Amino acid sequence: MSVWAPSARQIERARITRQMRRRRALLSAVVTVTVLGAVLAVFLTSPGWPAFRAYFLSWSDFKGAFPSVSQGFWLNLRVFLVAEPCVLVLASLVAVCRQSRSPWLAPLRLLSVVYTDLFRGVPSILVVVLVGVGTPALQLNGLPTSLFWLGTIPLVLCYGAYVAEVLRAGILAVHPTQWSSAEALGLSRTQAMWRVIFPQAVRRVVPPLMNDLVSLQKDTALISVLGVWEALRAAQDWQGYHFNGTALFVASMYFLVVAVPLTRLTDWLMLRQIRREQGR
Amino acid sequence: MSALLEIRGLRKTYPAAGSGQRAERVVLHDITLSVAPHDVICLIGASGSGKSTLLRCVNLLEEIQDGVITFDGREISDPRIDPRAVRRDIGMVFQAYNLFPHLSVVDNCTLAPALVHKVAKQEARTRALELLERFGLADKAGAYPDALSGGQQQRVALVRALCTRPRLLLLDEITAALDPELVGEVLEIVRAEAAAGMTMILATHEMAFAREIATTVCFLDQGRILEQGPPEQIFGSPREERTREFLARVL
Amino acid sequence: MRMRTPAVVAAVVLTAASLAACSAKNDAADDAAASPTAGGSASAGSCAPADLHLYSAGKLTVATDSPAYAPWFKKGDPSNGQGYESAVVYAVAKQLGFSADQVTWVKEAFNNSYTPGDKKFDFDINQISITPERARVVTFSDGYYTANQAVITLDAKKAEASSLDGLKGLKLGAVTASTSLSAIRDDVRPSAQPLVFDTDDQAKQALLHHQIDGLVTDLPSAGYMSSEIAGSVVAGQFANSAPEEFGLLFQQGNPLVECVDQALGALKDAGTLDQLQQQWLSGMENVPTLQ
Numbered sequence A: 001m002s003v004w005a006p007s008a009r010q011i012e013r014a015r016i017t018r019q020m021r022r023r024r025a026l027l028s029a030v031v032t033v034t035v036l037g038a039v040l041a042v043f044l045t046s047p048g049w050p051a052f053r054a055y056f057l058s059w060s061d062f063k064g065a066f067p068s069v070s071q072g073f074w075l076n077l078r079v080f081l082v083a084e085p086c087v088l089v090l091a092s093l094v095a096v097c098r099q100s101r102s103p104w105l106a107p108l109r110l111l112s113v114v115y116t117d118l119f120r121g122v123p124s125i126l127v128v129v130l131v132g133v134g135t136p137a138l139q140l141n142g143l144p145t146s147l148f149w150l151g152t153i154p155l156v157l158c159y160g161a162y163v164a165e166v167l168r169a170g171i172l173a174v175h176p177t178q179w180s181s182a183e184a185l186g187l188s189r190t191q192a193m194w195r196v197i198f199p200q201a202v203r204r205v206v207p208p209l210m211n212d213l214v215s216l217q218k219d220t221a222l223i224s225v226l227g228v229w230e231a232l233r234a235a236q237d238w239q240g241y242h243f244n245g246t247a248l249f250v251a252s253m254y255f256l257v258v259a260v261p262l263t264r265l266t267d268w269l270m271l272r273q274i275r276r277e278q279g280r
Numbered sequence B: 001m002s003a004l005l006e007i008r009g010l011r012k013t014y015p016a017a018g019s020g021q022r023a024e025r026v027v028l029h030d031i032t033l034s035v036a037p038h039d040v041i042c043l044i045g046a047s048g049s050g051k052s053t054l055l056r057c058v059n060l061l062e063e064i065q066d067g068v069i070t071f072d073g074r075e076i077s078d079p080r081i082d083p084r085a086v087r088r089d090i091g092m093v094f095q096a097y098n099l100f101p102h103l104s105v106v107d108n109c110t111l112a113p114a115l116v117h118k119v120a121k122q123e124a125r126t127r128a129l130e131l132l133e134r135f136g137l138a139d140k141a142g143a144y145p146d147a148l149s150g151g152q153q154q155r156v157a158l159v160r161a162l163c164t165r166p167r168l169l170l171l172d173e174i175t176a177a178l179d180p181e182l183v184g185e186v187l188e189i190v191r192a193e194a195a196a197g198m199t200m201i202l203a204t205h206e207m208a209f210a211r212e213i214a215t216t217v218c219f220l221d222q223g224r225i226l227e228q229g230p231p232e233q234i235f236g237s238p239r240e241e242r243t244r245e246f247l248a249r250v251l
Numbered sequence C: 001m002r003m004r005t006p007a008v009v010a011a012v013v014l015t016a017a018s019l020a021a022c023s024a025k026n027d028a029a030d031d032a033a034a035s036p037t038a039g040g041s042a043s044a045g046s047c048a049p050a051d052l053h054l055y056s057a058g059k060l061t062v063a064t065d066s067p068a069y070a071p072w073f074k075k076g077d078p079s080n081g082q083g084y085e086s087a088v089v090y091a092v093a094k095q096l097g098f099s100a101d102q103v104t105w106v107k108e109a110f111n112n113s114y115t116p117g118d119k120k121f122d123f124d125i126n127q128i129s130i131t132p133e134r135a136r137v138v139t140f141s142d143g144y145y146t147a148n149q150a151v152i153t154l155d156a157k158k159a160e161a162s163s164l165d166g167l168k169g170l171k172l173g174a175v176t177a178s179t180s181l182s183a184i185r186d187d188v189r190p191s192a193q194p195l196v197f198d199t200d201d202q203a204k205q206a207l208l209h210h211q212i213d214g215l216v217t218d219l220p221s222a223g224y225m226s227s228e229i230a231g232s233v234v235a236g237q238f239a240n241s242a243p244e245e246f247g248l249l250f251q252q253g254n255p256l257v258e259c260v261d262q263a264l265g266a267l268k269d270a271g272t273l274d275q276l277q278q279q280w281l282s283g284m285e286n287v288p289t290l291q
Helices: A010-045 A049-056 A059-097 A103-121 A124-138 A148-175 A177-186 A189-204 A206-226 A230-240 A244-280 B052-058 B082-086 B107-114 B121-133 B150-163 B180-195 B207-213 B229-235 B240-248 C004-034 C084-096 C164-168 C179-189 C202-208 C219-228 C256-269 C272-280
Strands: B005-014 B024-034 B040-045 B066-071 B090-093 B168-171 B199-203 B216-221 B225-229 C058-065 C103-107 C141-145 C149-152 C172-175 C195-197 C214-218 C230-235 C246-248
Touching: A010 B207, A049 A244, A059 A103, A059 A148, A059 A206, A059 A244, A103 A148, A124 A148, A124 A206, A124 C202, A148 A189, A148 A206, A177 A189, A177 B082, A177 B090, A189 A206, A206 A230, A206 A244, A230 A244, A230 C179, B005 B052, B024 B052, B024 B225, B040 B180, B040 B207, B040 C103, B052 B168, B052 B199, B066 B168, B090 B150, B090 C246, B107 B121, B107 B150, B121 B150, B150 B180, B168 C164, B180 B199, B180 B207, B180 C172, B199 B240, B216 B229, B216 B240, B216 C179, B225 B240, C084 C103, C084 C256, C084 C272, C141 C272, C149 C179, C149 C202, C149 C219, C164 C179, C172 C179, C172 C202, C179 C214, C195 C202, C202 C214, C202 C219, C214 C219, C219 C230, C246 C256, C256 C272
Parallel strands: B040 B199, B040 B216, B090 B168, B168 B199, C058 C103, C172 C195, C172 C214
Antiparallel strands: B005 B024, B005 B066, B216 B225, C141 C246, C149 C214, C149 C230
C-alpha cells in the first residue's frame, strides 16, 4: 500500500496559491490603513476640530460627569433586566393567544390584534409620556406610582408588541406536519402548542429576538422624559449645566459596553443557526 | 369477527380554491372499507389519488363531508366526539417531519404516553427504551433527530407511535421520502409489527412489500376505490383496466 | 486577482482624493463664513445701529425657548413686550437705537443655544445663569436679574417645606441643567434622589399629580406657578450666599456684547431695570428665607 505524497505540480500550485493569498492580505491592509488614515486626517484637520474636541472630548468633564452618569446607568440596567423577561412573557402569551382557536379566548384574540397594531403604531416615547404622566394624573388607587414602573411598563407594552409578532412569525414557520404529528399522538392543541410548536418557534427566531433585546436596552433611555435619574438624563443635565457635551459621550460609552457584546452574541447565534439549517 | 374500523360512503371535498373554479374539489368519492383486527390494508395508487387524505380522515385530522366512520363499534365521525380520545387508540406516522427536533429521541417517544395516557415517566421511558432496543436504535436514545439519518428518523417515528400502544396504525407513505438503501430498515419494523398482529392501514409505493404483507390491497384512483382484494388478485390478475395500467407503470 | 488590482488601486486613490476635496471645501466654506454681515466690528467704540455686528443686517435677532413662560413672557408670545424678559429686550433694543418692529424673535431650544457652531441669533434670553464655566464656551452679557431659588409645594406639605431640614424628607424636583438642582443638592441634600424635568410644564404636572412634593425654581417663576396651581404656596426661598445672575447669551467672541453691555448699564443707571422688575416680578417680597 503506497502512501500519497504531493506531486511536483501540486507543490508548485500550493506555492503560487500561498503567494496570491499573501498579496491579497497585504493589499487589504494597505487599503484599510489608507482609507482610515484619510478619514482620520479629514477629521483632525477640519477647522472645527478643536471646538469639537473641547465640547465632546474634554477629560475634566469626563471625570466630572462619570459618577453621576454611572449612577444613572445603573437605573437603565435595572429597568432592562426587569423589562426583558416581562416582554418575553407578554409576547409569548399574545402570540400564542392569536393562534388559539378556543372560543373562550375569542375576546383575548381580538385584544391581541388591537394590542399589536396599536403599540407598533405609536412611537415608544409617546407611550412612555402618556403612561408616565397620564397614570398619576388619573389618581386611581392601585395604579403604580413608582417611576420605575411607570417607565418600565410602557417599554414592556411597546416591545411586547414587536416581539409578539416575531414569535408569531416563528410559530407560523414551523412545518404544519409538526402540528399533525403532535395531534396524531393525541396531544390537545394547547399541549401541542406549548410542548412542540412554541419551543421550535422560539429557537427559530432567536436572532430577531436578540436584536429586539439590544434595542430595548438602548431604549431604556426613553424613560428620561419622566424625570428619573438615568444615564441620558444625567448626561443632559451635565451638558445643560456645564455647557459641555462630554457627558453624552460617557453615556454612549456605557450603552455600547452593554450592547456590543450582545450584538456579537446575536451575530454568532444567527450564523450558527444558518449553518445548521443549510448543513442539514 | 366484527370490524375494528368501518368506513361507509366517505366523501371528502376541499373548498373552491381561486376565483376561476366554480365548484369545490372532490378528493374522496364514496369510500367504503372494512378493517378487521390484525388486518394489514395496503392502499396503492397514483399521487393525488386520495390515499393520504383517506388516512387523515380516519384519524380525524380532516373533516369529512359525508359518510360514516366507525371505530370499535362507535361512530367517530360524530362532531361531538373528542378527537383526542380517538387518537389515543389510533397511531399515525407521516412521510416526513415526524419527530420533534427540539426533543431527544427518547423524549420524543415518552411525550405522548406521559401527557396523553398519563403513564408514569419512568414506565414510559422503560417501554420506549425497550422498543428502541428491539428495533436496533438503543444507542440513539439520547441523540437528537438532526443527528439521525432519514431511515433512523422514520424508525424512531414508528417506535414513537408504538409507544402509545395503538390498536390501529396508519402509515402514510413513510418510505417515500427516503433514499432507497434506507427503505429496507424501515420496512423491517412494519413487517415485524404486522407479524405480531398489529392492525394497519398503509399507503405505500413499495409494491413488493405490499404484496408480501398485505391481507387486502386497495387501488385508489381519483378518489375512488377502484378495486380491492387479496394481493394475489390485485397484483396477479387485476380486473380493471386502470389498475393494470398503473401496475404496468410501477412494477 | 491580476485584473482586479488596478481597479482596487483606482478605488483607493479616488476615495482619498474625494476625502481631501471635502476637507478643502470645508476650509473654503469657513473662509466665507468668517466674515459675515456688517463689518466695522474692528472699531469697538461705535455702537450705532449701522455699525453693529448683527446676524441679519438692520435687525436685532433675539432667541428664546418655546414655550415662553410667564412671568418672563406673557401669553407665550415674546414679541408683545410683556413679561420681564420681553420688556428688557425691547428696552435694550431701544437703547441701541432699534425700533420695536426691528426686533425679530426666533425659537431656540435651550439645549441648542450653547452648542459649538455658528448661532442663528444675535443673543439668547432664557433665564440663563452666568457661571464662569459656561462663560468659557459662550459669551455672556452683564446680568439683568439676580436670581434667588425658591420652593413651591402644595398646601399639604407646607409645614415641612418651610425649613431646610423638613425639605430633606420630601421628594423634590427641578428643571434640568438649572441652578435649582444645585440648590437642592448643595443646600438641602435630600434623602431621596430629586426628579429632573425637561420643562417647567412637566415639573408643574409632576407637582400636581404628587410625583413630587416640592418644586425648586427661581423665585419669580415659583410665584407665577403657584398663582396658577390652586392650593399651592411658595414655601420659602433659599438664602443665596453667592447669588447668580441671568445674562444674555452670545456666540463665543461676538463683539456685539460690548454694545449690549453699554445699553444694559445705561438702563441700570436710569433705574429702568428696577422699574421693569417692579412691574413684572413683584409680589415675592413676603416669601420667608429657608433656614
